[in-house]
Amino acid sequence: MWRINEGHSRGKRLTMAEDPLSHPALDKMAGEEFLQEAFQIILEEAVRKGTDVAEKVCDWREPQDLQKILDLELRSSGEPQQRVLEHCRDVIHYSVKTCHPRFFNQLFSGLDPHALVGRMITETLNTSQYTYEIAPVFVLMEEVVLKKLRELIGWGSGDGIFCPGGSLSNIYAMNVARYQRFPDSKRTGIWALPRLAVFTSQECHYSIQKGAAFLGIGTDNIYLVGVDERGKMIPADLEKQINKAKSEGACPFFVNATCGTTVLGAFDPLVDVADLCERHGAWFHVDAAWGGSALLSRRHRHLLRGIERADSVAWNPHKMLMTGLQCSAFLLRDSSGLLQRCHCANATYLFQTDKFYEMAYDTGDKTIQCGRKVDCLKLWLMWKANGTEGLEKRVDRAFEFTRYLAEEIKKREGFQLVIEPEFINLCFWFVPPSLRGKQGCANYWERLGKVAPAIKERMMKKGSMMVGYQPLGSKVNFFRQVVTNPVVTKQDLDFFLDEIERLGTDL
């Protein structure tokens, strides 16, 4: 018998024989009961209420108030089971419901029941994805899923691994590129190397910056390439920057192109970038963390034309495909074992060479992690249930919603698109009546820049919906609306626009 919580569990104390080591120290029956009760709370509070438009997206509290409401303190004694269940309710209640049909705040949203079950199985089995011995099913499954993603890119062979997030996938790419060019640097460090130059557009994800700093390359050695009015990298400027770096004695070893920039959803021109990388011998990485899932759509995959020429790709199915955080694939065209050679340390306590099965199945040395969560099952199970065609429909639906919203915005007074969307990022300003027609006034943009934060504060406090905003270059704060959740309907989007009007009309 398991004993969960001495003194509290089910109101009774277990009588133990004199030697406690002869008895389990967890009450198995009580454990199962707790799991059952907690699961029903999860279903009721997080799944059912979380997806109900009649409920708030978040019952917002100021940090100081929330601190008082939640009893967060950790004490010497354990708390009774019923109190622990109340904590579960509270945690769920005061959290943001990212599965709510009116949550549009991030590049992820929604709740896929198959993916969720995949996550729950993963959490219950609680193993680490490093050896076949300890994760036989998941070692095979990860390879099947990665192969499928590589096929969508257009690669017949290759390599890859799931990473804890797209930032690390991008940083891995930079490290593998460095290793491929200067394999000795793994041993010697980079002191003897020429200054390494990284190329990426102004609109790239900030993980490129974080990676350059982390890898010892330094953010000064990032050459930011200019973008056009749609946020796409200008190939001519990339070439200019590469030549500039060369003339400064630096080695242009790594070019990052983005498919689906974070704010505007722009796709860099991959074919042109690939040509330049080839000409200058630079590693060609594509950060498709956000835009990669468009590869599933026969109608929209042209956005990523040329991606098959990349040396590596970062792609996060946890965003548009709704697998749940985190599911981030780092994919390589190389099939010579470069990734393993770059990251391996050959720990003898884990990757024994005298095992009774083929060592190639122990994939854990491809990463800089040791223990690594299983990230493939949630995507695999969802794919099994929906098929490639089911996922394609979701992707197409997201594009259709973006089109719908863009057209609605054009019809409505006071709404103004920042740019015509090519992907599913819909960027727009709401101009309140007090500012309409005053674009010529001196402080127009300054005042407009305060509108989105004010509306955001109101919607958060009301709990009616959530959407992100940000400035971009010279453009003052604007909303970025993203719809990936399949439960969202036109009615929700109409509500969304109406609500912005309601909340912002007096500003």
Next chain:
Amino acid sequence: MWRINEGHSRGKRLTMAEDPLSHPALDKMAGEEFLQEAFQIILEEAVRKGTDVAEKVCDWREPQDLQKILDLELRSSGEPQQRVLEHCRDVIHYSVKTCHPRFFNQLFSGLDPHALVGRMITETLNTSQYTYEIAPVFVLMEEVVLKKLRELIGWGSGDGIFCPGGSLSNIYAMNVARYQRFPDSKRTGIWALPRLAVFTSQECHYSIQKGAAFLGIGTDNIYLVGVDERGKMIPADLEKQINKAKSEGACPFFVNATCGTTVLGAFDPLVDVADLCERHGAWFHVDAAWGGSALLSRRHRHLLRGIERADSVAWNPHKMLMTGLQCSAFLLRDSSGLLQRCHCANATYLFQTDKFYEMAYDTGDKTIQCGRKVDCLKLWLMWKANGTEGLEKRVDRAFEFTRYLAEEIKKREGFQLVIEPEFINLCFWFVPPSLRGKQGCANYWERLGKVAPAIKERMMKKGSMMVGYQPLGSKVNFFRQVVTNPVVTKQDLDFFLDEIERLGTDL
């Protein structure tokens, strides 16, 4: 209504109005039904059978055979709900049950129902731990949990963050140390810096090696410090290595001491190491990923004496405390914001400076990740249910089991301790009858080194238990037994020793 799986879901097709965008594309009721059914499968197959000694730890199959049994292929069309549920059963059935009372293969094991519920809530809420806006409860909770861990170290203030694994915590430490000493290097890279020297013992975790390579420092710049016969760093040799590095023109910026080495469970002498770090101005990091949890035990925390003098600590509650993968705290003594300054990129789309709440609550820029999983809830909920005292009891119990096993091993013929355990790693050889008394023979050690792999293969194929083995320096393959799971009893450990005898007696 949600539609899960067109054509399969519950045997009927939904009639849609002409505009599919006016209807949700997921069937909410079917989704809930699937969750309910799948949860009962998880409970039955993974929790109940997974913890049942009458069941196998793993129904082992060769990779090629398992590939045939599992239908892993991802196809164009989705599969019917019942088939998807069968997949769930298969995935669980052929996976290793790390919660089984006879699973001793890793530094993690067992299943805590409270921690599991914490993980399930986390997965259902599916948010990212970067801003208060999107994770209000978890931003506050992470700080409470980190503070508690810091208090156990002996720090009244400080900083920290949960990382995806102890390897990254160690690598963060190295990066923060570099930044603290050479803040410009974040911008300029490390070319202009003196050669950076890292000091760690021969017995350290391989993430130090991976980190030095990844950060551009290079593995050649790791000075391996000698250890005594118990696997503890020799302070005199550390000083010697530091002086050697200095004489070679290198900058000794980072010393890693290990609390609980992976194989032997050795604790480096922290007080002596702290003195040397102080004298030479080096950052003092303690990798307590494995041994940190001994801080919860009043009886055993002396093993980490001096840890309060560290500049940073890595501590993985997912190991000994059974929170589930991954729960890895990177903790700093600094409270000036060093971690944030080191890793920040100040992305304006996420960390807006014109928010309506205090920006200090947006902790996501302390990491090199962007999206980051919530890792605090599972530990918090388990702590709430058990109290510090409940966790202490688990730690003490693990020590008691190790004592029990060590004494049993001394009583049994053919079993030989590698060293007397000071922590909960129990390292031993099994000497089969054919080798007993032949220690003088020429090929004795070579033959003994083949015993553990052979027994391991047999136990895996039988499914009766799992335990790790490895060589270490000149020592040939030996078993490393670790008991952290509170459901384990003396009877399981007696079985463990008996089974090794049974499986190895004819070798």
